[in-house]
Amino acid sequence: xxxxxxxxxxxxxxxxxxxxxxxxxxxxxxxxxxxxxxxxxxxxxxxxxxxxxxxxxxxxxxxxxxxxxxxxxxxxxxxxxxxxxxxxxxxxxxxxxxxxxxxxxxxxxxxxxxxxxxxxxxxxxxxxxxxxxxxxxxxxxxxxxxxxxxxxxxxxxxxxxxxxxxxxxxxxxxxxxxxxxxxxxxxxxxxxxxxxxxxxxxxxxxxxxxxxxxxxxxxxxxxxxxxxxxxxxxxxxxxxxxxxxxxxxxxxxxxxxxxxxxxxxxxxxxxxxxxxxxxxxxxxxxxxxxxxxxxxxxxxxxxxxxxxxxxxxxxxxxxxxx
Numbered sequence: 001x002x003x004x005x006x007x008x009x010x011x012x013x014x015x016x017x018x019x020x021x022x023x024x025x026x027x028x029x030x031x032x033x034x035x036x037x038x039x040x041x042x043x044x045x046x047x048x049x050x051x052x053x054x055x056x057x058x059x060x061x062x063x064x065x066x067x068x069x070x071x072x073x074x075x076x077x078x079x080x081x082x083x084x085x086x087x088x089x090x091x092x093x094x095x096x097x098x099x100x101x102x103x104x105x106x107x108x109x110x111x112x113x114x115x116x117x118x119x120x121x122x123x124x125x126x127x128x129x130x131x132x133x134x135x136x137x138x139x140x141x142x143x144x145x146x147x148x149x150x151x152x153x154x155x156x157x158x159x160x161x162x163x164x165x166x167x168x169x170x171x172x173x174x175x176x177x178x179x180x181x182x183x184x185x186x187x188x189x190x191x192x193x194x195x196x197x198x199x200x201x202x203x204x205x206x207x208x209x210x211x212x213x214x215x216x217x218x219x220x221x222x223x224x225x226x227x228x229x230x231x232x233x234x235x236x237x238x239x240x241x242x243x244x245x246x247x248x249x250x251x252x253x254x255x256x257x258x259x260x261x262x263x264x265x266x267x268x269x270x271x272x273x274x275x276x277x278x279x280x281x282x283x284x285x286x287x288x289x290x291x292x293x294x295x296x297x298x299x300x301x302x303x304x305x306x307x308x309x310x311x312x313x314x315x316x317x318x319x320x321x322x
Contacts (some may be wrong), residue, residue, distance in 0.1 A: 027266050031062040032088040034253070037076025037096070038158065039069050039186035043205040043289075047121050047251040048092035050283060054274035065092075069186055072096055072159040074106060077254075081108035085256035087263035090117070093254045095163045098306035102314040103161040109257075110307075116299040117253040117264055118271035121289045123205045124225035125167060125247045126235070128218045132197030139222040139241040142201065146177035154180040156190035156199040164203045166313055167247045171203075171224075175243050194218065205249055206231055206288025224248070229288050250306070252299055268296050 032055070034048045048065045055063040068076035073096035080091035091114065101110050108114070129136045136142050146153050157164040160183045172179050182199050184190040187208065194202045195217045206229055212218040213232070220235040224247045228237060238245045253271055255264060274280055275293030284291045294302075 027087055027263055028059050028061050030088065031064065032059075032090065033064045033066045034090045034092050035076050035080050036065055036067045036092050037069065037073035038067070038094075039188035040067055041191075041208055042158075042187040043123060043207045043249060044092050044094050044251055046207045046287065047284075047289065050280060051092075051120060051253070051271065051274065054277065054280055055270060058270055058274060072100060072162050074100060077114065078107045080254065081113040081256060083256050085258035085260070087255060087259055087267055089256070090267065091254040092120070093252050095250055095306060095310075097254070098303055099161065099163055099166070099310040099314070101307065102311040113257045114254045115257050115259055115264055115296070116303050117255055117296055118268045118275075119250060119252040119292045119294050119299045119302055120271060120275065121284055121291050122248050122250045123207065123287075123289045124223050124229065125164075125203050125249060126206055126209055126223050126229075126232075126288075127171075127201065127221045127238070128194065128204050128209050128213065129201045129221055130194050130197045130199065131217055131219055133200060136200065136221070137219060139236070139238060139243060142221055143175050143177060143243070146172075146179065151178040151180055153177075153200045154182050156182050156184055156194055156202045158187045158190060159183045159185065161314075163247075163249065163310075166310070166317065167224075168203050169317065170247075170313065171243075171245050174245055203247075210288065231286055231288050250302075252303075264296055268294075268299075 034052050036045045036048045038044045045067065052063040052065050068079050077091055077097055080089055083089040097110060100106060129142065135145055155168050165181060168179065190202055191204065191208060193199050195212060209218060210231060213220045220232060222238045222241050223229050223235050224238050224245055226237065226246060229235060253267065272293040275291045281291045
């Protein structure tokens with residue numbers, strides 16, 4: 001290469017790099033979407049819609065929520081993993097993404113095909129029962145009835161090998177009862193059947209269950225956390241009921257793995273900003289959610305810890321989907 005051609009190429013390369021930087025600095029230039037891999041009305045969906053609303057206001061661009069349901073969250077996650085890595089397609093991920101690699105082969109590599117952006121919120125698991133059963137009004141009554149009828153009470157989940165499935169089985173083992181698992185295609189359908197009395201109990205969350213509890217369609221037996229929920233102060237913790245057991249759900253933004261770091265950081269910064277807003281934090285608190293908002297590195301560390309926890313649990317329970 002001649003010295004002349006070398007100096008001609010350098011400004012071109014520099015201009016290209018500058019153009020790319022300016023492009024990312026302008027993100028977002030159009031509407032975006034947050035994919036929810038579960039049905040509308042589920043806690044994951046609620047968190048996604050709260051963030052979409054605030055992103056729309058912050059970016060002055062429409063941010064919509066798109067539900068792509070199926071396979072315990074795999075369909076939606078796979079769609080995002082294989083979408084254009086430009087930041088305009090985000091995933092509202094949950095603990096399912098950290099759990100599923102331990103129970104089955106995925107159509108994407110969770111390590112490289114999805115990039116963690118920011119942990120959005122956490123919520124304790126709430127144990128609820130159908131109001132159709134008059135003999136189950138507390139956690140103690142549930143345990144008593146279940147022990148007298150081993151394997152006859154059933155519980156619903158969004159599917160096999162979901163957090164609800166594993167957490168319920170771990171809880172049942174810890175209190176010495178046997179329950180029958182009834183998997184559904186999403187938390188919404190399971191909740192509908194619980195209200196109708198077709199199933200007996202379910203591990204859910206305050207955002208999706210509170211309205212039904214207040215209306216008398218469901219009974220809240222216990223919250224699986226160290227303290228009571230501010231929005232449901234009359235519901236005892238499992239420990240207060242004599243059965244110490246804690247578990248929670250989490251929700252976080254992810255994007256395709258090859259999304260440029262600059263875009264990932266901009267989305268993360270936006271998430272941290274809106275999750276600090278007093279109004280949004282109050283809306284989350286009123287729904288039983290705890291707003292988080294952190295860096296991609298912090299979320300990645302948290303995610304790895306969750307993966308290791310569930311891998312150990314799945315190994316001890318010997319659960320495999322294939």
